[in-house]
Amino acid sequence: MTRSLLRIENLCKSFGATPVVTDVSFDVNPSEVIVIIGSSGTGKSTLLQCLNLLHTPTSGKIFLEDQEITAPGVNQDLVRRQMGMVFQEFNLFNHLTVLGNVAIGMTKVLGMPAKNAEKKALNELTRVGLADHWHKYPAQLSGGQKQRVGIARALGMGPKVMLFDEPTSALDPELTGEVLVVMQKLAAEGMTMIIVSHEMGFARDAADRVIFMENGRIEEQGPPDRIFTHPASERTREFLSIITTGNTDQATGKASPDRP
Amino acid sequence: MTEFFAYAVMALPELLQGTVVTLKLTAGALVIGLAIGLPLSLLRVYGPKLIQPVCSAYLTVFRGTPLLVQLFVVYYGLPEIGVSFSRMAAAFITLGCNSGAYQCEYFRGAIQAVSGGQMQAARGIGMSRFQGIRHIILPQALRLVIPAWSNELIAMVKYTAIVFLIAVPDLMNKAKILSSQNFTPIQTYILVALIYLVLVGFLSLILHGIQKKLAVPGLDAGMDGR
Numbered sequence: 001m002t003r004s005l006l007r008i009e010n011l012c013k014s015f016g017a018t019p020v021v022t023d024v025s026f027d028v029n030p031s032e033v034i035v036i037i038g039s040s041g042t043g044k045s046t047l048l049q050c051l052n053l054l055h056t057p058t059s060g061k062i063f064l065e066d067q068e069i070t071a072p073g074v075n076q077d078l079v080r081r082q083m084g085m086v087f088q089e090f091n092l093f094n095h096l097t098v099l100g101n102v103a104i105g106m107t108k109v110l111g112m113p114a115k116n117a118e119k120k121a122l123n124e125l126t127r128v129g130l131a132d133h134w135h136k137y138p139a140q141l142s143g144g145q146k147q148r149v150g151i152a153r154a155l156g157m158g159p160k161v162m163l164f165d166e167p168t169s170a171l172d173p174e175l176t177g178e179v180l181v182v183m184q185k186l187a188a189e190g191m192t193m194i195i196v197s198h199e200m201g202f203a204r205d206a207a208d209r210v211i212f213m214e215n216g217r218i219e220e221q222g223p224p225d226r227i228f229t230h231p232a233s234e235r236t237r238e239f240l241s242i243i244t245t246g247n248t249d250q251a252t253g254k255a256s257p258d259r260p
Numbered sequence: 261m262t263e264f265f266a267y268a269v270m271a272l273p274e275l276l277q278g279t280v281v282t283l284k285l286t287a288g289a290l291v292i293g294l295a296i297g298l299p300l301s302l303l304r305v306y307g308p309k310l311i312q313p314v315c316s317a318y319l320t321v322f323r324g325t326p327l328l329v330q331l332f333v334v335y336y337g338l339p340e341i342g343v344s345f346s347r348m349a350a351a352f353i354t355l356g357c358n359s360g361a362y363q364c365e366y367f368r369g370a371i372q373a374v375s376g377g378q379m380q381a382a383r384g385i386g387m388s389r390f391q392g393i394r395h396i397i398l399p400q401a402l403r404l405v406i407p408a409w410s411n412e413l414i415a416m417v418k419y420t421a422i423v424f425l426i427a428v429p430d431l432m433n434k435a436k437i438l439s440s441q442n443f444t445p446i447q448t449y450i451l452v453a454l455i456y457l458v459l460v461g462f463l464s465l466i467l468h469g470i471q472k473k474l475a476v477p478g479l480d481a482g483m484d485g486r
Contacts, residue, residue, distance in 0.1 A: 077386050
């Protein structure tokens with residue numbers, strides 16, 4: 001049996017009587033890049049937030065490196081710091097500088113001395129190309145810069161897997177590119193990534209596997225080549241044709257500014 | 261006019277003694293109010309459901325009845341059930357508990373004005389709820405609360421005046437004595453009004469300075485058009 005980094009078994013989540021995620025199971029291998037696609041309201045973001053327990057699954061199990069993190073008594077704070085989360089709305093800490101945003105988790109959660117944390121934070125900022133902006137506050141940054149700080153903040157905790165919740169949905173096409181470049185670099189470095197996204201171009205280029213969700217379930221999954229060219233499910237075909245015909249520019253052009 | 265200044269020079273030392281008491285009462289009440297209001301607001305926002313009725317009851321009582329009634333209950337009423345306070349203690353307790361109720365609501369508003377995404381992000385990097393409140397929510401909420409809190413400070417300077425009704429030797433009390441000794445109500449109370457005005461103006465200025473100093477760069481950018 002190959003050892004998966006993350007294993008999701010029969011995960012269900014409902015809010016009150018409304019089921020949002022229904023019986024979702026999949027494995028995530030180390031260094032794998034998974035892009036989850038699907039219409040709005042099909043439970044993609046909720047699924048992602050269940051993975052690092054920001055939402056508590058109603059039923060089902062999640063294993064991180066063979067440890068069941070959904071078991072009672074598990075220290076959830078300890079789990080979350082091993083899974084980096086990047087938010088659609090960035091959610092940068094407004095009262096802290098760029099450097100402070102990246103360093104605060106290291107000092108307050110990991111207990112690193114401030115000096116070391118700042119040095120490491122600067123390294124992470126270099127990784128996302130923002131070292132020069134370390135002293136600025138979030139309100140002084142562009143959207144794309146904010147999201148790159150968000151990525152650096154998550155990376156700073158040394159996560160085993162990175163979760164991206166529609167990381168470019170709040171950005172205009174020009175700024176989307178700079179965030180996707182950073183994400184592609186991470187993927188190339190071997191980071192395990194699960195990304196909820198509407199960037200079909202990015203999915204095609206960077207994903208090892210695409211998961212199409214519909215009504216809280218996994219409708220279909222597979223390598224991007226197959227999903228995008230020969231989808232097995234009628235519903236997947238329908239979704240992809242709406243996305244690509246209605247939005248041709250975004251689906252093909254956006255993700256590749258750095259590619260030949 | 262010269263008569264007024266002559267009287268002012270005579271009366272000021274006495275009035276300033278009272279002013280010191282007024283300032284002590286204001287500071288004490290605000291500190292007690294902070295010690296009650298901040299934890300209470302955290303309970304209101306993050307506390308268990310079970311405790312909410314207790315918080316609401318406290319707020320309802322102290323915000324729903326006149327401060328003067330509260331003062332009389334504490335100073336004249338409680339001794340009947342065997343709990344008696346000195347004048348000063350009664351004044352501190354009443355003003356402090358009253359301010360606590362108002363400050364709780366100011367803090368609650370500020371905490372809730374910090375977006376929910378901030379807590380989500382804090383938890384996302386592995387902070388506990390407590391760490392999220394301490395390192396992420398409160399530093400932002402405390403900045404947001406300053407304008408509302410200035411109101412409480414200004415109001416408290418003036419609210420303290422009612423304690424002369426239980427003969428605490430504050431500014432108002434000294435004024436009352438001076439004006440009846442010298443038959444100079446107009447001069448005395450104009451002087452008193454001026455002193456309160458100076459106090460309030462001075463304190464607002466300080467708070468405004470603090471607010472400016474703590475402002476997060478870029479956040480209050482606003483606009484420079486007309």
